[in-house]
Amino acid sequence: MFPGQQQNQWHQQQNQWQGYPPHQQQQQPQQGYPPYQQPQPPYPQQGYPPYQNQPYPPQGYPPQPYPPHQAPPAPVQHIGESRMRLDPHLTPEQRELAVRIQAKAKPMSYGMVLGLPLTFGGLHYGFTRGPIGFAAAVVGVGLLAFGSYSLIQMRGLRRRLRLVTADAWRSPAAHLPGARKAATFAAYLNGLLVLLSLAGTGWLLYKGVGWGAYGNSFGFGALMTAAALPFGMAIGAASTLPQLLQVIPAGAKVGRSLYSIIFALATTVAGEGVKGGEVEQAAAGIGTMLICAAAMTLLKRAAARMRGEHPGPLRGGRD
Numbered sequence: 484m485f486p487g488q489q490q491n492q493w494h495q496q497q498n499q500w501q502g503y504p505p506h507q508q509q510q511q512p513q514q515g516y517p518p519y520q521q522p523q524p525p526y527p528q529q530g531y532p533p534y535q536n537q538p539y540p541p542q543g544y545p546p547q548p549y550p551p552h553q554a555p556p557a558p559v560q561h562i563g564e565s566r567m568r569l570d571p572h573l574t575p576e577q578r579e580l581a582v583r584i585q586a587k588a589k590p591m592s593y594g595m596v597l598g599l600p601l602t603f604g605g606l607h608y609g610f611t612r613g614p615i616g617f618a619a620a621v622v623g624v625g626l627l628a629f630g631s632y633s634l635i636q637m638r639g640l641r642r643r644l645r646l647v648t649a650d651a652w653r654s655p656a657a658h659l660p661g662a663r664k665a666a667t668f669a670a671y672l673n674g675l676l677v678l679l680s681l682a683g684t685g686w687l688l689y690k691g692v693g694w695g696a697y698g699n700s701f702g703f704g705a706l707m708t709a710a711a712l713p714f715g716m717a718i719g720a721a722s723t724l725p726q727l728l729q730v731i732p733a734g735a736k737v738g739r740s741l742y743s744i745i746f747a748l749a750t751t752v753a754g755e756g757v758k759g760g761e762v763e764q765a766a767a768g769i770g771t772m773l774i775c776a777a778a779m780t781l782l783k784r785a786a787a788r789m790r791g792e793h794p795g796p797l798r799g800g801r802d
Contacts, residue, residue, distance in 0.1 A: 580644040605623055
């Protein structure tokens with residue numbers, strides 16, 4: 484017998500001695516509740532068809548497939564405006580930076596094209612005619628400063644563009660002999676571009692004597708502006724040589740772009756030579772065109788070879 488049971492018996496005995504009835508557990512009667520009924524809504528229920536695992540019904544027109552990525556439409560251009568066509572394979576970040584670079588190129592070109600003739604022509608006029616030329620030179624220096632500031636901003640944007648462009652970094656195939664050989668060959672081609680650009684600068688300065696540009700302030704300013712173009716191209720081509728020695732494919736792409744500019748200028752020279760009946764000028768223009776066309780083709784193959792691709796031989800089956 485457990486201690487709890489002994490205590491209960493002792494309490495019952497005490498109650499009997501004192502005249503109390505034995506303790507009984509009172510059970511309260513259970514109250515009957517009506518069964519639960521769901522309350523009826525104040526509005527009539529609408530019957531819906533049973534759910535079926537089917538697509539939405541057609542809306543009256545067939546679905547039109549869209550490509551995964553579409554380039555934004557080109558802005559409307561007016562007469563006298565031109566934009567370089569962007570590569571459709573650019574990422575949105577690269578496209579944004581390229582558009583910003585193009586926007587900075589416009590004030591840079593205005594500053595350089597207007598500042599160079601005013602500066603050199605104003606100095607020529609100031610030393611040969613009168614002091615008013617120096618005032619024009621001051622304005623030209625201001626325009627050159629404006630163009631130089633835009634050029635510095637463009638360089639910063641280009642630096643950011645290189646960070647998100649694969650070709651602006653050292654190629655993963657740089658350890659391959661074929662990639663290193665292609666980079667060296669592209670460096671030779673860009674070195675030839677430097678020589679051609681410097682030769683073009685010297686040719687313009689030499690032809691300026693026959694044109695009478697050195698005796699005329701306006702002609703002298705125009706001559707210096709024209710000679711600045713190939714000289715700037717020579718500097719740009721020379722800046723790609725360290726990149727190519729590090730097997731960076733972007734150097735070859737810059738070389739191709741610069742060769743294309745010389746090709747366009749050579750086309751003009753050849754056309755003028757043919758029209759004027761000058762055999763030497765026409766032959767020089769056609770020869771320069773052939774050199775530029777061959778260099779652009781070889782630089783394209785060299786850039787692909789530096790990436791680890793195999794587009795074909797670089798030098799007539801010797802690679």
